[in-house]
Amino acid sequence: MTVLNETFSDARFLDAIFFDLDGCLVDSTRAITNTFHHTLLTSGIAPRSAEVTRSFIGPPLRATFDRVVVEEGLDPAFASVLVATYRARYGAMSASETTIFPGVLEALAKLREYAPLAIVTSKFGPVAEKLVDEIGLRAHIAVVYAPRDEHTIEPKEVTLRRALAATGARPHATVMIGDREHDVLAGHACATATIGVLWGAGDRAELEAARAHAIVTEVDQLHGAVREIAMRRAVDRPSDLSQFNPGLPT
Numbered sequence: 001m002t003v004l005n006e007t008f009s010d011a012r013f014l015d016a017i018f019f020d021l022d023g024c025l026v027d028s029t030r031a032i033t034n035t036f037h038h039t040l041l042t043s044g045i046a047p048r049s050a051e052v053t054r055s056f057i058g059p060p061l062r063a064t065f066d067r068v069v070v071e072e073g074l075d076p077a078f079a080s081v082l083v084a085t086y087r088a089r090y091g092a093m094s095a096s097e098t099t100i101f102p103g104v105l106e107a108l109a110k111l112r113e114y115a116p117l118a119i120v121t122s123k124f125g126p127v128a129e130k131l132v133d134e135i136g137l138r139a140h141i142a143v144v145y146a147p148r149d150e151h152t153i154e155p156k157e158v159t160l161r162r163a164l165a166a167t168g169a170r171p172h173a174t175v176m177i178g179d180r181e182h183d184v185l186a187g188h189a190c191a192t193a194t195i196g197v198l199w200g201a202g203d204r205a206e207l208e209a210a211r212a213h214a215i216v217t218e219v220d221q222l223h224g225a226v227r228e229i230a231m232r233r234a235v236d237r238p239s240d241l242s243q244f245n246p247g248l249p250t
Contacts, residue, residue: 013230014115015169018160018192019141020178021121021128022057023200025104026135031090031097032057039086045072057201058180060122060153061086083150091127095134101199103219108140110223114230118143120163120176120186124150143167156186164190173233175226178202184210193229195222 022028036056037047045068047053056064065079065086108117118141121128125146132138145163147154164171176187179200184207187194196207196215207215214225 013173013233014175015173016167017111017115017117017175017177017226018120018163019117020180020183021119021123023179023202024177024197025119025137026098026100028094028098029054029057031094034097035086035090035093038089039082040068043082043085054201058122058182060147061124062153080151087124087127091130094131098131098135100135100137101219105140107219107222111226114226116167117141118145118163118167120145120156120160122147122154122156122159122182156182157189160186160190160192175229177222181206181210184212195225
């Protein structure tokens with residue numbers, strides 16, 4: 001596993017910045033919803049509404065299909081078939097149906113001034129790596145932390161802990177950025193700072209309920225939110241986030 005060991009300037013007060021992939025760096029709505037629709041339809045299951053399908057973006061894929069088979073009264077083992085069908089179609093079509101959110105590449109270039117960057121995603125590792133290569137993110141984020149076992153559900157917290165261990169990043173000097181409650185709750189579980197973004201599948205109510213330390217509405221606000229966290233780290237360097245106020249610049 002590659003370790004983030006970029007040389008820090010004196011102005012760097014963070015050890016690492018971790019990003020969710022879908023809904024945070026890339027707009028995968030079309031790829032994911034089209035693939036869910038295809039998977040259910042070809043498996044003889046009625047497709048879900050657009051609203052329900054949108055809620056599928058973010059959680060582990062196996063957990064979503066486990067839920068579907070329960071709702072349909074099917075053999076739980078059929079979830080594996082659905083996962084395989086989904087991945088076959090997604091692997092072939094994801095790059096052509098996924099786009100990088102406007103402003104993300106510019107934001108990443110700025111944020112590299114504060115810390116090394118990496119992706120922490122619930123997407124299956126080989127699939128995530130392939131997408132990062134094909135869509136043009138590799139030049140900005142070299143390292144992807146993701147589940148490696150396609151047959152088990154790996155909570156986001158577990159993936160984030162693995163990323164922290166691999167990088168040697170101190171939790172209190174690390175930021176987890178994502179669009180869903182899973183990203184924020186994982187950050188809290190691992191004692192990192194958290195930033196929720198509103199251009200993905202999650203909404204403000206979800207991110208506030210998860211107690212994101214900051215919520216931003218536009219990509220160009222990320223730099224300011226991370227800078228605020230970095231400066232607080234430089235001044236306070238708390239051992240935990242108990243005094244870290246949820247409510248940084250929004």
